[in-house]
Every structure is written in structure tokens, then in C-alpha cells.
Amino acid sequence: xxxxxxxxxxxxxxxxxxxxxxxxxxxxxxxxxxxxxxxxx
Numbered sequence: 001x002x003x004x005x006x007x008x009x010x011x012x013x014x015x016x017x018x019x020x021x022x023x024x025x026x027x028x029x030x031x032x033x034x035x036x037x038x039x040x041x
Contacts, residue, residue: 028034
């Protein structure tokens with residue numbers, strides 16, 4: 001069995017990704033389609 005090393009991305013990379021994705025996620029969930037899908041979930 002192959003032993004894999006645990007990888008933890010740098011906090012700056014995680015924060016940069018969150019800053020990129022957050023506005024699109026907020027816009028989606030504020031849309032009618034996003035609200036409808038969230039209600040169904």
C-alpha cells in the first residue's frame with residue numbers, strides 16, 4: 001500500500017480561493033433559482 005503524506009495548503013491559498021468563490025456563491029443563493037434549490041434541499 002502506498003503511504004501518502006498529508007498535504008495542507010497554505011492559509012493564504014485557502015483565503016484567496018474563498019475570496020474568489022464567495023461573491024459568486026452569494027449571488028447564486030440570492031437568485032430565485034438559488035433560493036428554490038436551497039428550499040428543496
